[in-house]
Amino acid sequence: MDDMVTITLNGTEIKAQKGTPLLSIAREKNVYIPTLCHNDALVPYGVCRMCLVEIEKGGRKRIVTSCNYPAEEGLAVKTDTERVVKTRSIVMELLLARAPENKMIVDLAARLGVKGGRLTEVNDDCILCGMCVRVCDEVVGVSALGFFSRGTSRMPTTPFAEPSETCIGCGSCVYVCPTGYIKMEDKDGTRYIHNWKVALKMATCKKCGMYIAPQRQLDYIRKTADLPEDFYDLCFSCR
Amino acid sequence: MKAVRSHLLLCGGTGCRASGGMTLKDILEAELEKRGLSDEMKIVVTGCNGFCALGPILVVQPDDVIYVSLKPKDIPELVSEHFIKGRIVKRLLYKHPVTKQEIPTMQQIPFFAQQELRVLRNRGLIDPEKIDEYIGRDGYSALAKALAEMTPDQIIDEVEKSGLRGRGGGGFLTARKWRTTRSAPGAVRYVICNGDEGDPGAFMDRSVMEGDPHSVIEGMIIGAYAIGASKGYIYVRMEYPLAVKNLAKALTDARAYGLLGDNILGSGFSFDIEINRGGGAFICGESSALMQSIMGKAGEPRAKYIHTSEKGLWDMPTNLNNVETWANVPLIINHGSAWFASIGTKGSTGTKVFSLVGGVNNVGLVEVPMGITLREIIYDIGGGIKDDKKFKAVQTGGPSGGCIPAEHLDTPVDFDELTKLGSMMGSGGMIVMDEDTCMVDVARYFINFLVDESCGKCTPCREGLRHFLTILTRITEGQGQEGDVELLEEIGDGMIWGSLCALGGSAPNPVMSTIKYFRDEYDAHIRDKKCPARVCTKLITFSIDPETCIACGKCKKVCPVNCITGAKKVPHVIDESICIRCRACYEVCPTDAVKIR
Ligand SMILES: Cc1cc2nc3c(=O)[nH]c(=O)nc-3n(C[C@H](O)[C@H](O)[C@H](O)COP(=O)(O)O)c2cc1C
């Protein structure tokens, strides 16, 4: 096929579909590249800068993010050159200073052999990978979230940081968040997503009385999907 | 009606307006009326002359006499002496900063004498609101030539031979970008003019957009024809209302003359331009962020390895050039690539406009041939360092540029040489610093700006800048630790290699260059807890030398915290425990008795 290209990955020649992100190719070959803002369900975002690799093309070397760099003919990709390791380590150290008590970050730093202690700690578990904002937009289609402010004050939030009026409480943001920064809680028939200041009434199963999902989420699915009516009335086990 | 015997070119740039230029216009008009001169003397409000610090400026033609720093009360004398009696009013002329000699004409003023006006060809000569005045100075002749005599490929070839590189910072070869966009597949193509100019203190693009809007528009039409674009945008920052006004008027006039719109000059080529008012953030000047902003999205860079020249606005091929880049295009078409490349260096042809500010005698906008040395710009055009102080460094390239020390003053200024020195051309900001500047404090100052201007999307830039600021602040406060400099270098290295866009990639420049050239100052702060330039307030103390103090009491009067005691004939004393180190006493003491240590 003519949309196949040949690249080398750490010296090994491999064939790949043209345009495939280098990260996917490496993963398929079991070559480890750390990532923090990548999720297969989402469009590559390229912001955590953990997935850096070195590429060589026409004699020119560059450092690029593998999550969104497309495979092209003749590319030589190296995942662990001195330059890559050095840059990735400092990025890791910066994130470790941001979230020094976060288990996932601490573990990843340990795996990469990066130690903290040199930088003033920030203590913010949000690493700004943007997965919550993106999943809500790209997958759920609700776009209840966005970013507030710039620079060091950037943070994911609802419009004007007001309790969200569009959030359907589906919890996708909670599931994709790699650090556990987003806190969700179901209590007494109400779903709370504390970060977005939402409290949504849960619908109950007509049969067993168990809570199914936030009413607003069911209303949203009713609007967007064509499902049998009893889908909205029964819980997963009674359906 | 009498024939006009004299044109009074009153500078209408933002600088001169700020110093009262437009009030002056009314007064001048009234005075001419009173003296019955209204018919023979015509006031023309021109674009910026670049000599903004001496505004308002009036040039009398054909005598070619330039008056500076005019006040309303000067007008009657000017009219009766010069316009009626024909005698130049000496006290209103420019005075040489060193010899104190009055200089009557523009060409004799060193600030103007060494400049090579190409982009600023119409500076101070035309009324930017009058398309006929632009046309009168060869305006739109390049467009006519391009449309009638040249194919798009010939135009791109000519631009390529000229060696023109983008003036927006990166120095990309303009023709190469044009060719990529021309050959990229797409249903429509766009051209954009980058007039964001987010670099604080820079005003070259503003000056061109305000003072000669047609030169930008003409360049864009030629470029659009060469690229095959049907739609153009001029992205202007919100803070430039006069630029927006003048550009809007120019677009309307160009449309009325058939120079924009359908079937331009009967060539069959159609193209129109829209003004887009940017939010004004520094990052909005970055190409992908700018395009996001035009499309109504948040102005943030996007991580993508496909160039905007192939997939830009609405994923269509889009060519972005800086204001000054566009304004150079008509010149290349009119005079040819050889003429264009006849000045400059091998890798950087033509001229560059700089905004020269800081500790030089003549601050303002200057256009010089590429390859001129920093020394020539600072000492000849800039008139040297103010108050006979010693030169310490020049910061080029805007907030994320680097600081260049005295030993490199003879470096020819071009894209590659500045990069080699750890700085950059950037948009052409040039800040001159004298011996009283603390280089650690300078680095901290720029990082403090960048911390708020980073979009915060990617880790190295956002977090790197945060720690830069923390570390630099503690160094300037005497809390620096052994190893801080190395830590700064490591973070900087990570930002250079790891950042998503060029903001993060260049943001370490102020830090890395000051470490490279002024390491001793860092060490003095960290090891000796001393600020050699005596700037960092936590590291200095103020005292009054009893020998030189004449007990005049001036310091006591200005001290905002009343920490100075003393009486008539009694030497004054500063109470260090209360002193906030504001420098007020230091500035005011007539005998320099206040000592900073
Ligand atoms: C943070 C940042 C700010 C920028 N600001 C400007 C600007 O204000 N004006 C400009 O023309 N280019 C600016 N640029 C450069 C643009 O991204 C782009 O390279 C330029 O407009 C291309 O035009 P040129 O090829 O004519 O130079 C900026 C780049 C970065 C990274």
Ligand code: SF4
């Ligand atoms: S380098 Fe800075 S400005 Fe550019 S994308 Fe990253 S955080 Fe934003």
Ligand code: FES
């Ligand atoms: S995974 Fe590639 S930048 Fe985050």
